[in-house]
Amino acid sequence: MNVWKTKKVKLRAKRTFLKLGTCSRTFFYILNLExxxxxxxxxxxxxxxAGGILQQGYQCGMLWGASMALGTESFRRNGSADKSVANT
Known part of the structure; x- marks a missing residue:
């Protein structure tokens, strides 16, 4: 992969994180954008x-955001909660 393209992608990801402010929101945004x-x-x-649910130290917001985006996409593709859960 082109080094300049890699740097550009990293910079764009950092800017997105700074704009949105939390890992959970950033991952949800990026995946839903894709x-x-x-x-x-x-x-x-x-x-x-973010911060492990209200800064309590539980699972990282990155995991929550990615999981929520996956669930959102599964629901969009399947149209029902039952089918979405079965397919994820």
Missing amino acids: FGNPKEDEERALDPL
Whole structure:
């Protein structure tokens, strides 16, 4: 891969994180952007998951954001909660 392209991608990811402010929201945003399924209200709702759920030290917000994005995409593709859970 081109070194300049790699640096550009890293810089874009850092800027996105600084703009959004939390790992959970950033990962949810990036994955939903790739899926073509932006969800601004849901992104903001993920902010309390940052820092291990309200800074309590539980699982990282990055994991929560990625998990929520996966669930959102699964629901979009399957159309029902039951099918979405079975497929993830």
